[in-house]
Amino acid sequence: MTEATRKPDASRRSQRSREAILTAAMELMAEVGYAKLTIEAIAARAGAGKQTIYRWWPTKSAVVLDAFRLNAETQEDEVDFPDTGDLDADLRIVMRAIADECNNPRYDGPARVMIAEAQHDPEFGAEAREAFLLPAITATKERLRSGQRAGQLRADADLDVVVELLFGPIHHRWLHSTAPITHAYADQIVDYVLAAVRP
Amino acid sequence: MTEATRKPDASRRSQRSREAILTAAMELMAEVGYAKLTIEAIAARAGAGKQTIYRWWPTKSAVVLDAFRLNAETQEDEVDFPDTGDLDADLRIVMRAIADECNNPRYDGPARVMIAEAQHDPEFGAEAREAFLLPAITATKERLRSGQRAGQLRADADLDVVVELLFGPIHHRWLHSTAPITHAYADQIVDYVLAAVRP
Amino acid sequence: MTEATRKPDASRRSQRSREAILTAAMELMAEVGYAKLTIEAIAARAGAGKQTIYRWWPTKSAVVLDAFRLNAETQEDEVDFPDTGDLDADLRIVMRAIADECNNPRYDGPARVMIAEAQHDPEFGAEAREAFLLPAITATKERLRSGQRAGQLRADADLDVVVELLFGPIHHRWLHSTAPITHAYADQIVDYVLAAVRP
Amino acid sequence: MTEATRKPDASRRSQRSREAILTAAMELMAEVGYAKLTIEAIAARAGAGKQTIYRWWPTKSAVVLDAFRLNAETQEDEVDFPDTGDLDADLRIVMRAIADECNNPRYDGPARVMIAEAQHDPEFGAEAREAFLLPAITATKERLRSGQRAGQLRADADLDVVVELLFGPIHHRWLHSTAPITHAYADQIVDYVLAAVRP
DNA sequence: TTCTAACCGAGACGGTACGTCCTGTCTTAGC
DNA sequence: GCTAAGACAGGACGTACCGTCTCGGTTAGAA
Numbered sequence: 124m125t126e127a128t129r130k131p132d133a134s135r136r137s138q139r140s141r142e143a144i145l146t147a148a149m150e151l152m153a154e155v156g157y158a159k160l161t162i163e164a165i166a167a168r169a170g171a172g173k174q175t176i177y178r179w180w181p182t183k184s185a186v187v188l189d190a191f192r193l194n195a196e197t198q199e200d201e202v203d204f205p206d207t208g209d210l211d212a213d214l215r216i217v218m219r220a221i222a223d224e225c226n227n228p229r230y231d232g233p234a235r236v237m238i239a240e241a242q243h244d245p246e247f248g249a250e251a252r253e254a255f256l257l258p259a260i261t262a263t264k265e266r267l268r269s270g271q272r273a274g275q276l277r278a279d280a281d282l283d284v285v286v287e288l289l290f291g292p293i294h295h296r297w298l299h300s301t302a303p304i305t306h307a308y309a310d311q312i313v314d315y316v317l318a319a320v321r322p
Numbered sequence: 323m324t325e326a327t328r329k330p331d332a333s334r335r336s337q338r339s340r341e342a343i344l345t346a347a348m349e350l351m352a353e354v355g356y357a358k359l360t361i362e363a364i365a366a367r368a369g370a371g372k373q374t375i376y377r378w379w380p381t382k383s384a385v386v387l388d389a390f391r392l393n394a395e396t397q398e399d400e401v402d403f404p405d406t407g408d409l410d411a412d413l414r415i416v417m418r419a420i421a422d423e424c425n426n427p428r429y430d431g432p433a434r435v436m437i438a439e440a441q442h443d444p445e446f447g448a449e450a451r452e453a454f455l456l457p458a459i460t461a462t463k464e465r466l467r468s469g470q471r472a473g474q475l476r477a478d479a480d481l482d483v484v485v486e487l488l489f490g491p492i493h494h495r496w497l498h499s500t501a502p503i504t505h506a507y508a509d510q511i512v513d514y515v516l517a518a519v520r521p
Numbered sequence: 522m523t524e525a526t527r528k529p530d531a532s533r534r535s536q537r538s539r540e541a542i543l544t545a546a547m548e549l550m551a552e553v554g555y556a557k558l559t560i561e562a563i564a565a566r567a568g569a570g571k572q573t574i575y576r577w578w579p580t581k582s583a584v585v586l587d588a589f590r591l592n593a594e595t596q597e598d599e600v601d602f603p604d605t606g607d608l609d610a611d612l613r614i615v616m617r618a619i620a621d622e623c624n625n626p627r628y629d630g631p632a633r634v635m636i637a638e639a640q641h642d643p644e645f646g647a648e649a650r651e652a653f654l655l656p657a658i659t660a661t662k663e664r665l666r667s668g669q670r671a672g673q674l675r676a677d678a679d680l681d682v683v684v685e686l687l688f689g690p691i692h693h694r695w696l697h698s699t700a701p702i703t704h705a706y707a708d709q710i711v712d713y714v715l716a717a718v719r720p
Numbered sequence: 721m722t723e724a725t726r727k728p729d730a731s732r733r734s735q736r737s738r739e740a741i742l743t744a745a746m747e748l749m750a751e752v753g754y755a756k757l758t759i760e761a762i763a764a765r766a767g768a769g770k771q772t773i774y775r776w777w778p779t780k781s782a783v784v785l786d787a788f789r790l791n792a793e794t795q796e797d798e799v800d801f802p803d804t805g806d807l808d809a810d811l812r813i814v815m816r817a818i819a820d821e822c823n824n825p826r827y828d829g830p831a832r833v834m835i836a837e838a839q840h841d842p843e844f845g846a847e848a849r850e851a852f853l854l855p856a857i858t859a860t861k862e863r864l865r866s867g868q869r870a871g872q873l874r875a876d877a878d879l880d881v882v883v884e885l886l887f888g889p890i891h892h893r894w895l896h897s898t899a900p901i902t903h904a905y906a907d908q909i910v911d912y913v914l915a916a917v918r919p
Numbered sequence: 920t921t922c923t924a925a926c927c928g929a930g931a932c933g934g935t936a937c938g939t940c941c942t943g944t945c946t947t948a949g950c
Numbered sequence: 951g952c953t954a955a956g957a958c959a960g961g962a963c964g965t966a967c968c969g970t971c972t973c974g975g976t977t978a979g980a981a
Contacts, residue, residue: 133954158442163941172954177943238497241440242434243357245499252498260500273330284491284510291490292483298437298497299451300444301459302482311483319518333975334931360962369935376964533978556840560966570936573968632841636895640836641755643897650896658898681899682889682908689888690881694893696835697849698842698949699857700880709881717916732957734948760936769959774938922981932971934966938963950951 131178144176148190157187157236167179182238184247191233192254204262210270211317217263217307218289225297225304238298260286280320288316330377332436343375347389356386356435383439383446390432391453403461406460409469410516416462417488418507424503437497459485479519487515529576541567542574546588555585555634565588582645589631590652602660609715610666615661616707623695624700636696658684659671678718686714728775738765741773745787754784754833781837781844788830789851801859807867808914813861815886815906820892822901835895857883877917885913 147168162183166173180186191196205213209254224230237255241248276285291311296302346367350359361382365372380387403485404412423429438449467479475484493510495501545566560581564571578584588606599618622628635653639646665680674683690710694700744765748757759780763770777783802810821827834852838845862877867876889909893899 133953137953140953156442161941162943166954170954170958173943174945174955175953178952235441239438242438243355243500246497252500256498256500281510284507284514287491287494288487288511288514289491291494293490294488294494294497295486295490298493299440299455300447300453301455308483311480312487315483315487315515315518319514331930334929336932339932361964362962365933369933371931371935372964373934374932377931462952533924535927535977538927554840559967560969564928569929570926570930571969572929572971573927576926603883605907637839639834639896641753642834646897650898654898681909682905682912685892686885686909686912689890689892690884691888692892692895693884693888696891697838697853698845699849699853706881709878709927710885712915713881713885713916717912729956732955734946734958737958758936759938763959767959769957769961770938771940771960772958775957920981924979925977927974927976929973929975930971930974933969935966935968937966940961940963942960942962942980943958945956947955947957948953949955950953 130143136179137175140169140171140175141179144171144186145193148186149194151269152187152190152236157239160187161289162186173299182244182247184244187233187236187240188247188251188254191237194229194233195255204266207265208273210266210275211313212274213266214289214317215310215312216268218293218313219306221290221293222304222306224308225293231289231297260290263289274322276320285316285320288319289313338375339368339370340378341376341392343370343385344389344392348383348393351386351389351435352431355501356438359386361385381443381446383443386432386435386439387446387450387453389468390436393428393432394454402464405465405468407472409465409472409474411510412465413488413516414509414513416465417492417512418505420489420492421503421505421508424492430496459489462488473521475519484515484519487518488512529637531591535573535598538567538573539577540591542584543588543591546584547592550585550588550634551630555637558585560584580642580645582601582642585631585634585638586645586649586652589635592627593653594629598700602664602683604664604667606671606688608671609711611664612687612711612715613708616691616711617704619688619691620702620704620707623691629695658688661687674718675720683714683718686717687711724803733776734884737766737768737772738776739790741783742787742790743767746791749784749787749829749833754836757784759783766802779841779844781841784830784833784837785844785848785851788834791826791913792852801863803863803866805870807863807870807872808910810863811886811914812907814863815890815910816903818887819901819903821908822890827861828894857887860886871919873917874919880915882913885916886910 144165148160148297151164151168156162162173162176162189165171165186166176176186180189205216207213207243224234234255237251241251263286264282267276267285270276271278271280271282289312293304293309296304296308302308343364346357346364350363350367354363359382361372361375364370364385365375375385379388404415405410423433433454436450440450462485463481466475466479466484469475470477470479470481488511492503492508495503495507501507527566542563545563546558549562549566550666553562553657558581559573560574563569563584564574574584578587603614622632632653635645635649639649661684665674665678665683668674669678669680687710691702691707694702694706700706737865741762744762745757748761748765750763759770759773762783763773773783777786787866802813804810805853831852834844834848838848860883864873864877864879864882867873868875868879873882886909890901890906891900893905899905
């Protein structure tokens with residue numbers, strides 16, 4: 124066997140077709156949803172050959188994940204986690220931002236697709252987690268640790284669990300659509316969680 | 323009305339084929355996973371005609387949901403939520419039971435399928451929520467209300483939020499596979515939550 | 522094996538449904554053609570159960586053949602072959618009658634169906650031949666024999682061949698739709714054939 | 721125009737699969753007959769995808785017709801109609817050749833299929849007539865015309881009718897299987913017909 | 920007159936094939 | 951050597967009918 128898995132020369136890759144494909148994928152995602160999204164339709168809409176897609180992405184979900192990444196990069200919302208010294212206020216800001224994302228179709232749609240895809244493709248799940256979830260978790264834990272050092276949290280509080288106490292409820296409500304997600308709700312969670320871990 | 327959608331006569335439905343189909347669906351789910359599950363394979367394994375499936379279920383996910391339901395009914399785990407008067411102990415029992423389910427492939431697999439499917443089929447999601455999630459939420463809320471009346475919870479605690487504070491974190495950890503789910507973890511959550519809502 | 526092929530009791534047969542089925546078959550033949558004709562559609566149109574058809578007829582072609590028979594019986598055109606003594610005139614009458622039938626959709630359609638069906642079902646072909654073709658051939662041969670005895674045909678003429686010289690050409694033109702079939706054409710054939718066999 | 725019917729690029733057609741499909745069709749025709757012949761079985765036997773068949777042929781009968789054509793081309797029997805000057809002898813040769821074909825399963829089968837198919841699909845009938853029947857008719861007419869010029873036929877003989885007087889009887893006997901088709905019979909027809917049209 | 924066996928309409932059933940759609944690979948021409 | 955285009959083998963889709971079966975309801979002799 125002579126080099127069965129030929130790997131293409133990335134330096135000669137057409138940037139034009141890459142963007143056309145990812146844009147087409149995003150558009151079709153919005154129009155027909157992930158389940159009815161086909162490689163063929165993406166290629167047709169992008170004016171690209173199917174082979175060009177298969178050459179650069181292994182699966183449909185990889186294309187979609189890349190499309191989401193492109194979409195997210197476009198946004199200029201890489202807000203750093205605030206640290207004003209007032210933990211309560213900082214958490215409120217962040218939890219309200221998450222609530223806003225839950226209500227923004229621009230995030231809601233892609234996020235649901237990624238959750239769904241991750242359930243039957245663990246590798247994809249790991250990648251997506253790495254790219255989208257862990258940064259937020261890490262930043263939150265950082266801020267909590269800073270608050271802990273400042274004596275605003277019990278010294279023995281398990282920060283991994285505290286992060287989950289913050290993200291878990293809002294995530295649960297969003298994922299199962301059990302109730303609307305408001306700023307008031309975001310504040311409520313912060314209240315309960317801080318009540319639990321205050322020294 | 324042109325009477326387009328002829329509806330079959332449910333009274334003449336073959337119980338034998340219904341069970342064969344749902345059993346085949348469960349088995350194939352376990353063997354190849356939801357994504358590679360085909361109606362054709364279910365019919366073949368069940369010794370049924372495809373039409374018999376299409377006659378009684380609108381989509382693949384409906385078959386699978388029904389299969390899960392049959393599977394769940396078979397189990398004799400319809401444990402009533404305990405109410406010993408000791409809220410702390412009762413919650414621990416329940417949260418540990420949930421932790422056990424997260425680690426039991428018999429529940430883990432189907433549950434992930436349902437979560438995934440629900441994300442791109444809201445109607446399916448609503449049905450699944452109704453059948454599997456709400457009963458647990460309602461029972462938990464009931465127990466919390468009872469505890470609240472007994473003065474073990476703050477009178478102004480929002481029980482919907484408290485339920486989410488309990489279920490959200492464990493659910494989050496399970497869904498994103500961020501860490502193992504142990505009895506100790508279950509206990510931890512109960513501790514934090516009760517600390518937050520104790521009078 | 523105990524009487525595997527249960528034969529139904531013909532005396533209890535419902536005349537009403539028999540006629541409804543054959544009528545429906547005739548109508549559907551005219552509407553959609555033999556190839557697209559289905560037992561299911563016949564049953565639905567006739568307001569009969571499928572089993573009632575399968576009980577009394579072995580195949581679709583048997584139903585259709587019966588329908589044609591019913592149709593033919595309805596007609597009162599069982600014209601006896603004329604024998605005026607003038608063979609030329611008598612043959613013209615008969616050949617013109619055949620030409621008329623070729624141009625009459627009432628005969629053309631069914632006849633084509635029977636020809637077609639007979640090609641891939643020899644038994645059906647034998648039955649159809651017996652019922653529809655042989656009577657005409659026999660009557661014609663009879664008339665030719667009478668003419669032969671009267672000295673209007675060569676004594677050594679092979680009547681089977683003469684019949685085919687009469688029927689073959691018109692049949693050929695009809696079957697292959699190579700040219701219109703007129704009375705003039707019918708006369709022409711009689712002219713040529715009589716020229717060939719005149720003493 | 722919405723460009724509904726995308727037409728494939730014939731220049732890129734796979735010759736290999738075309739032949740495999742037509743060969744498979746021929747074989748299956750011989751094995752199970754036209755009625756039980758399925759596109760699916762042809763594709764399976766040919767190792768081709770069903771779409772490849774549907775891409776290049778509109779119907780089952782079109783595939784079969786093409787298969788016959790390929791079969792006929794393979795044969796090296798494109799005998800030119802003889803013209804020795806002796807019309808009687810030449811016609812005998814041709815009529816005997818036709819008789820032989822009637823008795824040769826290689827021709828009998830396909831021809832019956834085409835006759836049958838032509839009866840409920842006039843377009844197919846037209847194509848088949850063009851490809852298989854008209855060449856023979858034309859050649860025969862040509863030879864007759866040559867004989868007519870040589871004074872062996874009456875000057876006023878209608879050659880279209882004379883051709884039908886030759887082909888019709890043998891065709892009739894073959895189609896309805898009313899009697900065996902022998903060389904003697906072929907000769908007999910030539911005798912009668914020439915008797916009718918001799919000057 | 921009641922019983923009972925068969926027919927009847929209806930339609931669910933296990934199947935087969937349909938014609939369409941999409942997958943992932945391969946081939947061709949163009950730049 | 952990447953690209954657009956699209957033919958190819960393969961396989962699942964959801965539909966239409968096949969011929970068999972089972973279900974009540976009706977009908978017509980036999981008891």
